[in-house]
Each structure stands twice: as structure tokens, then as C-alpha cells.
Amino acid sequence: MSKRTPWPMVVPVGTKNVGTATVRDDTQLSMSTAQRLLYQKTGVPPQTSALDDPTDPFDPSLIRQHPAAVAAKRPAKYRNTKCEHEGIKFDSQKERSHWFHLVQQQAAGLISDLKLQVPFVLTARKQRDDGTWERASKYVADFTYMRDGKLVVEDVKSVATRKNRTYIQKRKQMLEKHDITVKEI
Template sequence: MTKRSAPWPMYVPEGTKNVGTARVREDRTVGASYAQRELMRRTGNQPASQFDDIAAGYDPFADAPLMPPPAKKRPKYRNTKCEHNGIKFDSEKERSRWFHLIQLQAAGRIRDLRLQVPYVLTARKQRDDGSWERASKYVADFVYFDVDADKEVVEDVKSVATRKNRTYIQKRKQMLAVHNISVKEI
């Protein structure tokens, strides 16, 4: 191997075709295919440098850009969760019903209005192998005492689609069988 006598970076005067046995090409053609070089020669358009990445803004040591968070998945029944005075509601329809029940309570037509009341449908039981079967619960949206009818009312706000939910239907039937309570669907 021979020692290079020229300092680095080597300067080659414009128009030089050969340096020693090496053919000199223009910077814009280095790494370009024959078709790309022909297009550049015919059109006169020079592409951006492919080899000077740092000058073009690429930093190999920079932190990787943060990915945007994935888009939130829409709810199955297209409900919009909302909040009012620290109370969280599963849907805007449920919140609207809450406002209506508060007005009825203020007017004296209902009393003892409660929100998200749990009912135990089947108690926790131990299996033969020693493991435990969880208790089954139903959580009513609203429970209140209707003054005019003189009875307790259990209400659940449901859309047309959620009324057909098999789990809900089964729990509604168990409420009637276990607690003798008919769930009023709104």
C-alpha cells in the first residue's frame, strides 16, 4: 500500500477526469445508478446529497422520536363517559336521568335517591377442590323510594343495544328471582 502524499480532504481541480488510475466523478453521481446519472445529465437537476447525512440534519446519536400515543378505542356501545360535580357517569343519558331524578326529589315525588347500588345475586362459595368461586353482583344505576307508588324502585339506564346484552338479561332475571325486584329500564 502506498502512502498518500496529498493532504486530506483531497482537492481535485474542476474538469479533472483521472487521478492516477481512478476516474473522477462529480459528487452528485456518486452512488447513483446509471439511469439516475442519465436523468441528472439530461435534466440538469442535482439531487440532495445522499452521503452528508449530518449536514442534512440526521443525528445518529439523537434520541429516537417519541411515538404519538395510540388513538383511544371507541366504546362498544358508543357511549360517552362524563362527570358532574365529581360523580362519574357511564353515559350522557345516565347523567341526564340523574338530573331529572334530582328534580323529582326536590319536588318531593321521590326520596332516598342513591347512585350505583350493588346487589349480591350469588354469594361467594367454596368449591370441592378448596378454591373459591367469586360472588355475582348486579350494580343498579339508581335506587330510590317512589312516594306516589309507595315502593322502592331500581332503575338502570340502557340503550336499545345494551338491553339485548346477554349478561345484563341474565342479571335482570336473577334480580327478580333472588330479590323479587323488577329492574326498571330507562
């Protein structure tokens, strides 16, 4: 058995082999497989990376990624498009459109006291036997307004969101606790 060389191992310049291992020549630029294929196809040698050259005046922070390289944003679960109008944020274009309709009705005097995103407490906050607290449960209505002296609660729902179990349960609790029927749009 041979004696090992202490680390870090120093290999003199120009050495081709150390024992049975071949010494890699770092002075030559190595090409990746993609660069090699492009070189074979076009005949144009690859450029060195600007990030490797400290004397290069180019600022690497200015490099912009190709749009395809940026991770694509996942679409919303129910394919709604969030939007904004005059600083008011809406969860969907359908909700914003209905808001415009209700504003016109209020201007015409058909409804009054129009509000949006109104919370209703369904279950109050309570303390458990072990001293920890159970959070309150609430339902947030998209729109509320008064029509003919009666409170109307509206929620903009798609066919898919009307079937949501949590929404159905909260809609039933609204009827039981507050005696309010949620009108689905």
C-alpha cells in the same frame, strides 16, 4: 480456501474493497428513500438528526409527536361517552342526564333516598368441594330510590345494551332473588 480475518475486523480508512465486498463509507450522510424523494422534489438537502449530535443543546425529550402519529383511541363498544359532573362519574351522557332528572324529582319531593351505583348480591360466595372459592355474583343498579314507599331500581340502557345476555340474566335473577323489577330507561 482462504483464512478468515479475526473479528472485529479492522479496515483501514480509504479502503474501497475487502475481497469481493465493497466497504461502505460512513462519513457520507445517507438518505432514506423518503428523504431522497423529498430532496429530488424540493432540492433541499435533508438535515442531520439532532439526536446524533451530542453537542446539540436541543433536548430530545421535548419532541412532540404529530397527532396523526399517536395511536387513535378506540371508541367505546356501545359508542357511549363517559362523563363527569361534580366528581360523580357516569358511563354515558344519557345516564348523567337521567341523574339530573332524578335529582329534580327528589328536590320536588316526588322521590326520596336517591342513590347511584347500588350493588345487589345475586349469588353468595361459596366454597367448592376442592377448597377453592367461587366468587359472588352481583348486579350494580345505576339508580335506586323510594317512590310511594316502594324501592325502584333503574338502569339506563341503550337499545343494544338491553339485548346483552349477561344483563338479561342478571335482570331475571334480580326478579327471582330480590323480587325487584329493573326499570330500563
